Amino acid sequence: MLKLxxxxxxxxALLATGFLIFRFLTLNSENNRNSKNPVKIQEKSIKExxxxxxxxxxxxxxxxxxxxxxxxxxxxxxxQMLFRVRTETDNLPPFACLNDIKLFDxxxxxxxxxxxxxxxxxxxxxxxxxxxxxxxxEKLMTWLMRIPHAAILVxxxxxxxxxxxxxxxxxxxxxxxxxxIDNWRVGSAxxxxxxxxxxxxxxxxTISKFLDENESQKLFEGCxxxxxxxxxxxxxxxxxxxxxxxxxxxxxxxxxxxxDLLQKKETVEYGEKWKNCGMSKGCxxxxxxxxxxxxxxxxxxxxxxxxxxxxxxxxxxxxxxxGLNLAMLEPKTGKVTAVAHFDTYEDESNGLVEWxxxxxxGYIVAVVSFDEASNQLxxxxxxxxxxxxxSMIDRLKFRASWYFVGQKGIxxxxxxxxxxxxxxxxxxxxxxxxxxxxxxxxxxxxxxxxSSQMSSSSVGDVRNLPKRHFCAKYDRHEEFxxxxxxxxxxMPRHLHDEQRANDAIFNVPILVASGLAPDSLRxxxxxxxxxxxxxxxxxxxxxxxxxxxxxxxxxLFHVKSVAIQSNGSYNAHLLLSLSNAFSIFPDAxxxxxxxxxxTLSPDxxxxxxxxxxxxxxxxxxxxxxxxxxxxxxxxxxxxxTVYRIKNHLPMGSYLMKRDLYEKHIRLRxxxxxxxxxxxxxxxxxxxxxxxxxxxxxxxxEKQNTLFRRNRTHSQQDYLINSEFETSEEYSxxxxxxxxxxxxxxxxxxxxxxGCEKWTQELDSKFLKSILLTYSKNSEIQSIFECFQMYWxxxxxxxxxxxxxxxxxxxIEVLIVAENLKID
Numbered sequence: 001m002l003k004l005x006x007x008x009x010x011x012x013a014l015l016a017t018g019f020l021i022f023r024f025l026t027l028n029s030e031n032n033r034n035s036k037n038p039v040k041i042q043e044k045s046i047k048e049x050x051x052x053x054x055x056x057x058x059x060x061x062x063x064x065x066x067x068x069x070x071x072x073x074x075x076x077x078x079x080q081m082l083f084r085v086r087t088e089t090d091n092l093p094p095f096a097c098l099n100d101i102k103l104f105d106x107x108x109x110x111x112x113x114x115x116x117x118x119x120x121x122x123x124x125x126x127x128x129x130x131x132x133x134x135x136x137x138e139k140l141m142t143w144l145m146r147i148p149h150a151a152i153l154v155x156x157x158x159x160x161x162x163x164x165x166x167x168x169x170x171x172x173x174x175x176x177x178x179x180x181i182d183n184w185r186v187g188s189a190x191x192x193x194x195x196x197x198x199x200x201x202x203x204x205x206t207i208s209k210f211l212d213e214n215e216s217q218k219l220f221e222g223c224x225x226x227x228x229x230x231x232x233x234x235x236x237x238x239x240x241x242x243x244x245x246x247x248x249x250x251x252x253x254x255x256x257x258x259x260d261l262l263q264k265k266e267t268v269e270y271g272e273k274w275k276n277c278g279m280s281k282g283c284x285x286x287x288x289x290x291x292x293x294x295x296x297x298x299x300x301x302x303x304x305x306x307x308x309x310x311x312x313x314x315x316x317x318x319x320x321x322x323g324l325n326l327a328m329l330e331p332k333t334g335k336v337t338a339v340a341h342f343d344t345y346e347d348e349s350n351g352l353v354e355w356x357x358x359x360x361x362g363y364i365v366a367v368v369s370f371d372e373a374s375n376q377l378x379x380x381x382x383x384x385x386x387x388x389x390x391s392m393i394d395r396l397k398f399r400a401s402w403y404f405v406g407q408k409g410i411x412x413x414x415x416x417x418x419x420x421x422x423x424x425x426x427x428x429x430x431x432x433x434x435x436x437x438x439x440x441x442x443x444x445x446x447x448x449x450x451s452s453q454m455s456s457s458s459v460g461d462v463r464n465l466p467k468r469h470f471c472a473k474y475d476r477h478e479e480f481x482x483x484x485x486x487x488x489x490x491m492p493r494h495l496h497d498e499q500r501a502n503d504a505i506f507n508v509p510i511l512v513a514s515g516l517a518p519d520s521l522r523x524x525x526x527x528x529x530x531x532x533x534x535x536x537x538x539x540x541x542x543x544x545x546x547x548x549x550x551x552x553x554x555x556l557f558h559v560k561s562v563a564i565q566s567n568g569s570y571n572a573h574l575l576l577s578l579s580n581a582f583s584i585f586p587d588a589x590x591x592x593x594x595x596x597x598x599t600l601s602p603d604x605x606x607x608x609x610x611x612x613x614x615x616x617x618x619x620x621x622x623x624x625x626x627x628x629x630x631x632x633x634x635x636x637x638x639x640x641t642v643y644r645i646k647n648h649l650p651m652g653s654y655l656m657k658r659d660l661y662e663k664h665i666r667l668r669x670x671x672x673x674x675x676x677x678x679x680x681x682x683x684x685x686x687x688x689x690x691x692x693x694x695x696x697x698x699x700x701e702k703q704n705t706l707f708r709r710n711r712t713h714s715q716q717d718y719l720i721n722s723e724f725e726t727s728e729e730y731s732x733x734x735x736x737x738x739x740x741x742x743x744x745x746x747x748x749x750x751x752x753x754g755c756e757k758w759t760q761e762l763d764s765k766f767l768k769s770i771l772l773t774y775s776k777n778s779e780i781q782s783i784f785e786c787f788q789m790y791w792x793x794x795x796x797x798x799x800x801x802x803x804x805x806x807x808x809x810x811i812e813v814l815i816v817a818e819n820l821k822i823d
Contacts, residue, residue, distance in 0.1 A: 070084070070097035070099065070100045070101055070102045071097075071099070071100050072100050073099075075223065076099075076223035077223075079225060079226070080223040080224060080225050081098055081099055081123050081223070081224055081226070082097070082098070082099050082221065082222075082223055082224075083098060083154075083193055083221060083222060083224055084096070084097040084219065084220075084221040085097075085154065085156065085191050085193060085204075085206075085219070085220055085221070086191070086219040086220075087156060087189035087190065087191045087206055087207075088156065088157065088158055088159075088189040088332070089189075089208075089210065089218075090211055091331075091332060091439075092332055093106065093109055093330075093333050094109070094114065094156035094157070094158055094191060095156075096116065096154050096156060096191070098123060098125070098154075099123075103116040103125070103128065103154055104116070104128075104156065106333045106334075106335065107335065108128070108130065109130065109158055109333060109335070110130040110132060110158065110330075110335075110337070111130075111132055111134070111158055111159040111330070111337070111360070112130055112131045112132035112133045112134065112140075112157070112158065112159065112161055112164075113130070113131045113133060113137075113140055113155055113156075113157055113158075113161070113165070114128075114130045114155065114157075115128070115129055115130070115131070115143075115153065115154070116128045116153075116154045116155075117147055117151050117153060117154075118151065118152035119151065119152070120150035120151050120152050120195055120196075120226055120227050121150070121226055121227070122226075123152070123226060130158075131143065133161055133165055133169075134161065134164050135537070136245055136246070136248075136537050137164060137165055137166050137169045137537075138245040140165075140169055141166075141168055141169050141172055144169070144172040144173070147196055148196070149196055149197055149233045150196060150197055150227055151195065151196050152193070152194070152195050152226070152228070153176045153192065153193070153194045153195065153196065154192070154193050155173075155190075155191065155192050156189070156190070156191040156192075157184075157189050157190045157191070158189075159360065160186060160187060160210070160360075162185050162186050162187075162188060162190070163185075163186055163491060165184070166535065166537070167501045167502065167506075170182060170184075173192065173194070174200050175197075176192070176194030176196050176198070176203055177194040177198040177199060177200060177202040177203030177229070178192055178194055178200070178203050178205055179200050179201040180205040180206070180207055181205065182498075183207060184207050186491075187209055187210055187211070188207050188208060188209045188210065189207070189208050189209075189210065189218075190205070190206070190207050191205065191206050191218075191220075192204065192205045193205075193228070195226075195227055195228045195229070197233055198228060198229040198230070199229065202228065202229045203228075204220060204222075206220055245537070245585075246509075246537070246538075246540070246560065246584050246585055247583070247584055247585070247586055250583055250584050250586070251560065251562075251584055254562050254580060254583075268312070268318070268336055268337070268338065268339050269317060269318050270310045270311070270312065271310065271311030271312065271314050271317045272310075272311055273309055273310055273311075274292070274306050274309055274310070274311055275309060276290050276309060277290040277291055277292035277306035277308075277309055277434055278434050279292075279434050279435075279436075283436035283437075284436070285334075287438060287439055287440070288436040288437055288438050288439065289307060289308050289329070289334045289436070289437045289439065290306070290307075290309055290434075290436060290437075291305075291306060291307050291308075291366065291405070291433075291434070291435060291436075291437045292304065292305065292434040293305055293366075293368045293403040293431055293432075293433045293434075294368070294430060294431060294432055294433075295368055295370055295401040295402070295403060295420075295430045295431035296371065296401075296430055297427070297430045298371075299322070299371045299372075299427070301370075301430075302314065302315040302320055302321075302370070303320050303321075303325050303368050303369070303370035304320075304368075305320075305325060305366065305368050307327060307329065307336055307437075308334055308336070312327050312339055313325045313327075313339070313341075313368065318339045318341065320341060320370070321341055321343065321370060321371075322343050322345050322346075322370055322371040322372060322373070323341065323342050323344040323345055323346075323347075323369070323370065323371070323373045324341070324342050324352065324367055324368075324369055324373050324377075325339075325340075325341050325367065325368050325369075326339065326340045326341070326342070326355070326365060326366065326367050327339045327365070327366045327367075328359055328363055328364070328365055328366075329363065329364040329365075329366065330363060331363065331364050331407070331439045331440065332439065334439055337363070340352075340355050342355075344373045344374070344375065344376050344377045344381075345371065345372040345373060345375045345376060346375070346376065347376055348376050348378070349376055349377055349378035349380065349381040350378075352377075352378075352381050353378065353380050353381050353384065353469070354555070356381065356384045356385075356388075357384070357465070357466045359408045360408065361408050361409040361465075362407065362408060362409060363407070363408050364405065364407050364437075364439075364441060365388055365405070365406050365408065366403075366404075366437075367385075367403065367406075368402070368403045368431065369396075369400070369401060369402040369403070369431075371399070371427075372398060372399050373396065373400075373402065374396050374397050374398055374399075374400065375398065377396065380469060380472060380473055382394060383469070383472065384469065385406065387409075387411075387465060388404075388406030388407060388408060388410060388414075389406035389407060389410045389412060389413050389414035389417075389441070390404050390406055390413075390414075390417055391413040391417065392404070392417055392418075392419040395419060395421070396419065397421065397422075399422045399425075399426070399427045400419060400420060400422060400428050401419070401420040401427075401428040401429065401430055402417075402418070402419045402420075402431065403417065403418055403431045403433055404416070404417045405417070405437060405441070406441070407441040408465070409463065409465065410441055411463075414441050416435070416437065416441070418431055418433060463487050464486065464487045464488065464489060464490070466555075466556055467481075467486060467487070467490065467556060468486060470552055470553070471486060473552070474518065474552070476518065476519040477518075477519060477522055480522060480526070490529065490556060490557055490558065491529065491558075492529045492531065492532075492533070492535075492536060493529070493530055493531065493532045493533075493534070494532070494533075495532045495533035496532060497532075500532075500609065501533070503609045503612075504609075504612055504613070504616075505605060505608050505609040505612050506533055506534070506535045506538070507535070508538065508588065508590055508591065508592055508608075508612070509538050509540060509581055509584075509585040509588050509591045509592065510528070510538055510539045510540070510591075510592045510594065511542065511577055511578070511581040511591050511592065511594065512524060512525070512528070512539065512540070512541045512542070512559075512594045513542050513573060513574050513577040513578075513593065513594065513595055514541055514544075514550050514596060515570055515573075515596030515597060516544060517597070518547065518549040518553055520597050520696065521541070521543070521550050521553055521596075523696075524594060524598055524599060524600070525541075525553065525554075525557045525559070526599075527599040527600040527601075527604070528557075528594070528600060529557065530600070531600065531602075531604055531605035531606075532605070532606070536557075536559050538585075539559040540559070540560050540561070540562065540580070540581055540584060540585075541553075541554040541559055541560070541562075542561070542562050542564050542573070542576070542577035542580060542581075543561060543562075543563060543564065544563070544566065544573065545563035545564065545565055551563065560584075562580050562584075564576045564577060564580070569675075570596060570675060571672070571673065571674065571675035574593075574595065574675070575665070575669060575672060577593075578591070578656070578661055578665065579666065581593075582658055582661055582666075588658065589616070589657065589658050589659075590655050590656060590657050590658060591655075591656055591658070591661075592608065592653070592654075592655055592656075593650070593653060593654055593655075594653045594693075595651070595652055595653060597695055597696045597697065598652055598653055598693050598694070598695055599696070600626075600653070600692065600693055601691070601692045601693060601694070601713050601714040601715065602714075602715065602716065602717075603692060603716060603718065604626060604653075604692045604693065604714075606717050607626065607688060607692045607714070607718075607720070608624065608626065608655060608692075610720040611624055611642060611686055611720060611724070612624075612655070614725040614726070615655060615686055618684070618725075618726065618727075620683060620684045620727065621683065621684045621685070622656070622657050622659070622660040622680070622683035622684070622685065623648070623650050623654050623655065623656055623657070623660070623683070623685045623686070624654060624685070624686040624687075625648065625650065625651070625652070625653070625654045625685060625687045625688065626652060626653040626654060626688065626691065626692040626693045627651055627652035627653060627654075627687075627688075627691050627692070627695070628643075628687055628688055628689060628691045629648070629651065629687075629706060629790040630789045630790055631688075631690060631691040631711055631712060631713065632709045632710065632711055632712070632789070633709065633710045633712050634709075634759075634806065634807075635787060635789060635804045635805060635806065636689065636690055636711075636712045636804075636805060636809065637688070637689020637690055637803065637804065637805050637809060637812075638689050638690055638718075638805065638809045639688075639689065639690040639714050639716070639718035640689070640718050640719060640720055640721045641688070641689030641690070641721060641724075642686055642687065642688055642689065642721070642724035643686070643688075643689060643724070643803055644684050644686060644687075644724055644727065644730045645684070645685050645687050645795065645799060646682065646683070646685070646798040646799050647682060647683070647685070647792075647794040647795055647799075648685035648687055648795060649676065649677070649678055649680070650678070650680075650685075651695075651706075652693050652695050653692075653693045660680070660681070660683070663681075664681045665678075665680075682798065684727070686724060688714075689805070689809075690712070690713065690714050690718075691711065691712070691714065692713065692714050693713060694711070695707070705788070705789075706790050708788065709788060734801050734814070737769055737812070737814060738771065738814065738816060740769070741769045741770060741771050741814070743767060743770045743771070744770065744771035744772070744773055745770070745771075745772065745773070746772070746773050746774070747773065747779040747780075747782065747783045747815070748779065750783065750786070751779075751782055751786055754786075755783075755786040755787050759806055759807070762806060762807060762811060767811050768810075768811065769811065769812040769813070769814065770811060770812075770813055771814050771816055772813060772814070772815045772816070773815075773816055773817065773818045774815065774816075774817060774818070775817075775818055777796065777797075780796050780815060781796060783815060784796075784802075787804075789804065800816070800817065801815065801816050802814070802815040803815075
């Protein structure tokens with residue numbers, strides 16, 4: 001029996017061994033077959049297999065349980081590599097893997113464009129970086145242009161930054177095979193695997209909306225051989241004009257106020273590591289962060305804040321001290337992105353309010369007080385903390401102890417707050433708090449407040465909090481701050497005609513030289529953002545340093561601003577503003593100037609775009625105006641016409657060449673001591689027949705000839721006639737009009753009849769043009785005064801033909817010398 005059992009066991013062992021060998025050979029055969037068609041994706045990860053030709057399956061929906069860790073896949077046969085890339089979602093940062101290597105680490109990922117460059121043959125990582133494009137994408141462009149030929153580019157956006165990526169940057173991505181990037185817009189994330197030198201459209205890209213449940217989690221992965229596609233060595237370049245960006249060093253030197261305070265990039269200094277921030281048990285790192293708050297026992301003590309097992313505030317750490325000590329966290333990574341200290345016992349809260357307003361929606365704010373924090377804490381600062389979820393901020397009083405963790409845009413109370421009230425004149429009992437802070441505060445938030453201030457949830461919050469804060473702080477902005485407009489977004493109009501994407505005008509700096517009226521500046525900026533395709537990175541507002549409301553307006557409209565110290569006159573302010581603009585944009589050959597009390601027509605920038613190349617190419621032209629000084633309701637030209645007028649003065653808004661400024665204004669400031677009466681060099685000025693701006697004046701200024709009568713300005717785009725483009729073409733055109741005009745009469749006859757009566761008797765049905773002739777120069781002044789039109793001695797002295805229109809632009813009037821032949 002024992003022998004039988006032994007034989008049975010022996011036979012069983014032999015059969016088992018044979019089965020295992022057979023199974024091994026079968027699997028090996030399958031792997032060999034798969035290696036010929038190796039692009040096979042684990043079915044747990046995605047719903048469909050990758051195409052058999054090895055191309056990447058695009059925009060497949062990730063299983064909610066998918067592992068975001070990086071690993072080797074034995075189905076990727078060498079020399080293939082596994083790429084896995086997922087865009088940012090509503091609650092997770094983007095990630096990217098090459099085999100078992102994570103390309104974007106949680107510790108290093110940041111707001112903007114996260115990029116990695118790999119060797120195009122071996123896949124070795126050459127460089128990783130993050131570019132915050134909120135204020136400027138110039139560094140990103142410079143970096144892209146120096147990437148070597150055939151290198152692999154892996155990039156993913158983090159944060160809602162689409163509108164901060166310029167057309168020039170998108171063109172450079174095309175050099176890595178990108179195509180979908182042209183359709184990347186607000187509210188969505190972008191990712192790409194590309195290679196320098198492949199054809200446009202050959203890169204693997206995805207765009208996914210943050211809040212769309214059907215698309216919010218996008219993973220694409222595949223086994224790739226390198227190169228991705230056939231590459232060709234081409235020079236990366238930007239179509240259109242050279243890119244001019246602000247000189248950041250000069251901006252800092254001038255104390256420029258950035259629209260985004262977070263661009264200051266003050267380094268977060270970390271203290272010593274503190275395990276679990278003092279707790280006996282650690283936190284689940286996937287969805288929570290260890291935190292500790294200590295408010296100090298008395299004024300000679302010091303506050304303490306620990307986040308993620310690292311001290312952020314302690315004695316001699318990050319300027320910890322009296323008042324409020326704050327840290328800002330990106331919620332999807334738990335990374336501390338900024339810290340700040342404000343002494344709200346001694347200093348006003350303006351800096352605190354600006355810092356809080358600059359925090360992006362969704363970011364977490366942690367605060368701990370020390371010593372005394374209530375004395376100078378403003379109502380606006382309290383309001384912002386309330387909007388971030390504080391239910392106790394209004395009870396913060398003298399020497400109270402307070403800690404708070406809130407979230408920008410949460411629209412509900414958070415449970416992470418405590419307040420100790422002092423007895424008498426003593427210090428309150430100190431705050432000691434340690435806990436695991438969830439990264440998604442809105443899931444833990446208390447009841448929603450039903451008031452108008454806190455009526456939205458943190459997901460899809462549509463409140464424009466910076467605008468609400470501005471409107472609560474300042475008056476004189478009634479319509480802008482009305483209930484129907486209070487939450488309207490502030491952003492430029494989208495460019496509908498993509499053929500204009502490379503217009504040179506979008507790369508010309510725009511100087512807004514504001515006056516003393518903030519409501520006027522607001523109207524100017526509103527009309528400026530109404531221009532299709534406006535690049536806000538090119539806009540600079542200058543303001544009198546005593547009027548900080550104008551700086552707040554500039555920040556609200558996401559443009560740069562610089563304070564000007566002048567002698568009080570607007571003319572001096574304007575000259576200093578020009579100096580700053582040409583200094584801050586050192587490579588710009590021209591600057592667009594917008595003076596005070598100006599609003600722009602919808603086609604303002606389109607008009608300048610239409611004439612810009614001719615203006616730039618003609619050395620006899622120094623200025624191009626957006627304002628027709630004689631654009632009154634009864635004398636304005638039409639929207640297609642541009643006049644060439646010698647020695648017309650700049651007024652309202654205009655393009656100015658650097659050469660004019662450097663050679664005739666900066667070195668000869670005595671030329672320009674009186675506004676509206678600058679003594680500039682002889683040159684030609686391009687002037688629209690129909691104004692593209694409206695200048696608002698008070699009753700006193702209406703005594704000026706320019707503003708005695710009603711004016712008209714453009715309300716739509718026009719196709720500009722080309723006869724103005726050169727002096728020769730313009731002269732030929734004027735000669736043709738003179739030769740084809742059948743009716744003429746001496747100016748003296750018109751003066752005798754009276755201009756108003758003479759105008760009424762003109763028959764527009766039979767006349768398209770009429771010549772008014774003069775035999776002596778004094779008659780020119782007489783006819784201008786008769787029609788109550790604007791003139792200067794230099795204009796009358798240096799021009800031989802004068803043009804205006806009558807009867808709703810139906811009849812063109814030309815004032816010419818008798819028997820004039822234009823050269």
